[in-house]
Amino acid sequence: MQNFPLTVKAREDFPLLKRKIHGHPLAYLDNAATTQKPNCVIDALVRFYENHNSNVSRGVYTLAEEATEIYEEGRESVAKFIGANDSGKIIFTRGTTESINLVAAAWAQPKLKTDERILVTEMEHHSNLVPWQMVAQKAGAELVYWPITPETGSSDGGRLDLQKLDELLADSVKRKRSFRLLAVSAVSNVLGTVNPIAEIIELAHARGVPVLVDAAQAVARMPIDVSGWDCDFLAFSGHKIYGPTGIGVLYAKNERLEEMLPFQGGGGMIRQVGRQTSTWADAPQKFEAGTPPVAEVSGLAAAIKYLRNFGMQEIQRHEYELTTHALKRFAEFEDLELYGPPETIERCGVVSFNLRNVHPHDVAQVLDESGIAVRAGHHCTQVLHKRFGIAASVRMSFGLYNEIPEIDRLFSALDQAREIFLK
Amino acid sequence: MNTPTIYRDLLLEHARHPKNSGRLESPDLQASAFNPLCGDELELTLSLSAGTIQDCKTQVRGCSICQASASMMSEMILAKTLKDAAKTSQIFTESLSKEAEEIPESLELLRPLIALKTHRSRIKCMKLAWDALEDCARQNET
Numbered sequence: 225m226q227n228f229p230l231t232v233k234a235r236e237d238f239p240l241l242k243r244k245i246h247g248h249p250l251a252y253l254d255n256a257a258t259t260q261k262p263n264c265v266i267d268a269l270v271r272f273y274e275n276h277n278s279n280v281s282r283g284v285y286t287l288a289e290e291a292t293e294i295y296e297e298g299r300e301s302v303a304k305f306i307g308a309n310d311s312g313k314i315i316f317t318r319g320t321t322e323s324i325n326l327v328a329a330a331w332a333q334p335k336l337k338t339d340e341r342i343l344v345t346e347m348e349h350h351s352n353l354v355p356w357q358m359v360a361q362k363a364g365a366e367l368v369y370w371p372i373t374p375e376t377g378s379s380d381g382g383r384l385d386l387q388k389l390d391e392l393l394a395d396s397v398k399r400k401r402s403f404r405l406l407a408v409s410a411v412s413n414v415l416g417t418v419n420p421i422a423e424i425i426e427l428a429h430a431r432g433v434p435v436l437v438d439a440a441q442a443v444a445r446m447p448i449d450v451s452g453w454d455c456d457f458l459a460f461s462g463h464k465i466y467g468p469t470g471i472g473v474l475y476a477k478n479e480r481l482e483e484m485l486p487f488q489g490g491g492g493m494i495r496q497v498g499r500q501t502s503t504w505a506d507a508p509q510k511f512e513a514g515t516p517p518v519a520e521v522s523g524l525a526a527a528i529k530y531l532r533n534f535g536m537q538e539i540q541r542h543e544y545e546l547t548t549h550a551l552k553r554f555a556e557f558e559d560l561e562l563y564g565p566p567e568t569i570e571r572c573g574v575v576s577f578n579l580r581n582v583h584p585h586d587v588a589q590v591l592d593e594s595g596i597a598v599r600a601g602h603h604c605t606q607v608l609h610k611r612f613g614i615a616a617s618v619r620m621s622f623g624l625y626n627e628i629p630e631i632d633r634l635f636s637a638l639d640q641a642r643e644i645f646l647k
Numbered sequence: 648m649n650t651p652t653i654y655r656d657l658l659l660e661h662a663r664h665p666k667n668s669g670r671l672e673s674p675d676l677q678a679s680a681f682n683p684l685c686g687d688e689l690e691l692t693l694s695l696s697a698g699t700i701q702d703c704k705t706q707v708r709g710c711s712i713c714q715a716s717a718s719m720m721s722e723m724i725l726a727k728t729l730k731d732a733a734k735t736s737q738i739f740t741e742s743l744s745k746e747a748e749e750i751p752e753s754l755e756l757l758r759p760l761i762a763l764k765t766h767r768s769r770i771k772c773m774k775l776a777w778d779a780l781e782d783c784a785r786q787n788e789t
Contacts, residue, residue, distance in 0.1 A: 583710035585685055585772065601685040615686035615708055644659070645711065 230534060230542045234625045237262040237530075241625060248595025251630035256413050256441060256574045256621030257599050259466045261527075268526035269468060272519040280518055281492065281509075291518050298521035299508070302473055305528045306439075306458065307449035313481065315508040316516055319472035320440040321351040323459035324407070326474055326511060327436055328355040330487045331457075332405060336363040340404045341396065343433070345370045345384055346611050347412040350604040352438040356407055366401070368392065370408075372415075372611070382415040382564035384408070386423055393431040403433045405456075410442035414603050414619065415564030416547070416574035418446070422453050429454065434480065440464055444623070445543055445572045447536040456480050462520060466623075467527035471520035474511070481507040488513040539624050543573035546622045546631065550575050553635050559642070563617060573622030576603070579638060582645045584616045590644060591618075594637040596630070654759035662711035667721035669704045676729075678782035680775045687713055687772070691779035695787070698728045705776055712769050716760055717776035723756055724780065733784035736777040743770055 235241055238260045243250045252260060272294065278287035280295045296311070303311040317323045332342070342356045346369050360367045370392060373383045396403055406428045410421050425435045434456035439448055444465040450458050457480060462471035476484065486493055486504055490513035495503040504510045531539065548568040554560055559580040565571050579587050588600035599619045602609045609615060620634060674692035681688050687709035694702045703724060705717040724732040739757060742750055743764045750761055760773050 583687075583713075585687075585710035585712070585769070589766065589769070606686060609686060615688070644655070 230538060231625055231627050234262075234534070235627075237264070238625055239263060239266070245595035245597070246593050251594075251596040251626075251633055253620040253622065253626065253630065253634065254597045254599050255444070255623035255626070256464075256603075256619060258463045258469070259444060259623050260625070261468070261523075262466055262530050264530050265467055265523045265526045268522045269519050272522045276522075277519070279515055294522050294525075295516060295518050298525040301525045301528050305448070305532070306443070306460075306473075306475060307447075307451045308475055309451055312506075312508060313475055313477065315474040315476065315511045316521060317459075317472040317474055318470055318517075319461040319463070320438060320459045321461075321472075323457075323472050323474035324352055324436065324438065325355045326487045327457050327459075327476070327484075328359045330484045330511065331476075331480060332356075332359045333362065334485055335483070336360070336365050336404050338364040339401055341366045341368050341401055343368050343370055343392065343403045343406045345408050346372045347382075347384070347415060347417065347605065347608050348407065348409055349413050349438065349440065350606070351440070352407050352409060352436075353607065356405075365404070368396075368403070369607075370406075372417075372608075382412075383417055383570065384419050384424070386420065386427060389424065389427055393427065393433065397431060403428075403431075405436060406433050407436045407438065409438040409440070410448075411439075411445060411572055411574070412564070412608075413441045413574060414576045414605050414608055414617065416571045416576075416621075417564055418442075418570050418572050420570075421455070425453050425455055441572075441574060444531070444539070446540045450475050450477075462524040462527065465524075465527055466530060468520045468523035471517050471524050476507075484511070486513075487511050490514045492516070534624065540572070542624060543622050544568055546626055546628065547571055547573050547575065549628050550620065550631050553631065557635075557638075560638075563612060573626075574619065575621070576617040576619040578614065578617050579641055582641055584618045586645055587618045587638070587641050590641040591634060591637050594633065594640070596634050596637055598634070654762050657759045658715040659711060661715035661718040665705070665707065665714055665718035667702075667704050667718070667725075668706070670706050671702060671704050676783040676786055678779040678786065680779040680782070682709070682713075682771050682775055684768075684771060685710075687775065689713065689717060689775045689779055691717075691776060691783060693729070693783055695729060698730065698787075700724050700727055700729055700732060705779075707776070709775060710772055712760070712763065712772040713775050716757075716773045719756055719760065720776045720780065729784050729787055733781050736781050736784075739777060740774065743773065 240260045276290045278291045280292040299311040299314045302314050373381050373385050411418050428435045436457040437455045439458050439460040443460040458475040460473050463469040493505050493510050493513040495505050554562045561578045563576045584600035588598050601616050671692035675695045676693040679690045690706040692704050703721050707714045707717050742761050
């Protein structure tokens with residue numbers, strides 16, 4: 225058995241992990257959907273409401289100043305966490321989905337022309353796909369797919385091929401149908417594939433194409449460096465990094481911030497309001513109309529501090545070991561179909577599969593009877609699932625508190641599914 | 648599954664050997680239902696004579712519960728009027744609500760499904776075939 229000092233330290237911090245489900249200890253393996261919350265995050269929310277609750281940027285009294293400070297310190301901690309050199313580039317949203325919709329509405333839509341195109345990949349989550357479909361349809365522009373490599377389960381399957389990207393970019397130059405944007409996820413929420421973001425951005429920028437990175441899955445799993453990557457936009461959610469729901473982040477580099485029109489109108493985003501027209505506040509406030517989620521930001525900052533205490537590299541190593549173990553176990557079973565690369569290299573702790581001839585819903589329900597929480601469905605990636613000729617899959621996804629015995633429990637419980645559905 | 652074994656076996660029997668599975672060649676009515684949560688889909692084809700269901704088939708790509716429900720439904724609605732069948736569907740929906748305690752006599756056949764209603768995430772699986780049936784009934788009215 226491997227030694228997992230990280231897990232031993234972490235498990236105690238998560239009150240929910242003490243729950244029993246159907247008489248079994250909970251094995252929470254749905255961290256790609258959302259993560260559990262450590263005490264420090266829960267405490268931060270309670271502390272805010274018990275001691276500092278007031279609106280931000282509006283009052284001069286003590287509480288209002290405290291709330292404003294908590295909110296802006298949260299922005300600072302997010303900036304440092306993702307390698308942004310200026311917290312002014314951090315916009316708070318409700319989540320990854322809203323962050324991407326913000327870019328779509330405030331930046332892409334006003335700029336997009338009929339003869340332009342938007343490039344997405346076949347592995348995108350609906351949140352990084354549907355907004356682009358909507359924008360493209362409105363403008364009469366074309367949505368183009370960067371295909372993933374075929375043959376999942378083979379070592380070069382389920383990945384993004386850089387050569388193919390280069391071809392797509394060169395072709396668009398030749399046809400004078402330029403890409404307004406490349407929207408790509410850093411980590412696939414189904415295949416667990418870790419995409420070579422730095423190389424992708426370099427290639428796209430060489431052809432003058434801005435890049436939006438959907439970091440929803442990546443941000444809890446590996447170090448993020450927006451400055452090093454030089455990405456134009458990056459989006460993620462608080463609830464997937466052990467923080468509260470209802471808080472998300474959009475990072476945008478300066479040139480893009482300057483190009484962006486306001487997203488929603490309201491309080492907090494204006495400079496001056498006249499009877500007919502208004503002028504806008506500077507970024508990031510320009511994009512944060514209405515009362516912001518102050519308590520959620522304090523919780524997010526607590527989550528970031530918690531992760532930094534472990535170190536993102538340490539968390540990455542931990543997930544790598546869990547994933548390696550899971551993939552090794554898969555190799556033992558003929559009737560399990562694994563999607564995505566079969567080796568841990570260029571992969572992280574998200575592993576999707578099917579038990580042959582058993583519907584993923586049925587598998588997930590049987591696993592639940594043993595206290596094992598996994599996701600079954602298309603995981604908001606219908607394009608990707610259709611690409612594989614399947615409607616749905618079962619997904620296990622790891623967090624910093626998961627242990628190898630939990631993965632082994634899953635493989636044992638699959639026997640019950642075989643017993644019920646295949647006997 | 649956390650249900651009495653007898654129910655489970657009944658459901659699995661239907662799921663493994665679904666009744667009236669497939670597609671009618673020239674149906675009078677046809678409806679598809681889709682579960683956006685998991686991507687499951689189902690097509691119901693019906694032939695009618697003077698408002699009565701003469702024949703019906705379901706083509707299912709779904710889980711065991713979805714498949715079993717479609718199979719049970721096809722047995723229940725044959726030789727019924729489409730109107731009565733749609734009424735049964737509504738009673739079934741009511742019996743799946745959290746508050747419903749008794750299972751109406753007319754739904755006795757569906758008891759193994761209704762027993763699973765505490766799994767709220769599976770209600771849509773149970774309802775998929777019936778949604779298609781109600782769709783057919785609506786088409787027939789207009």
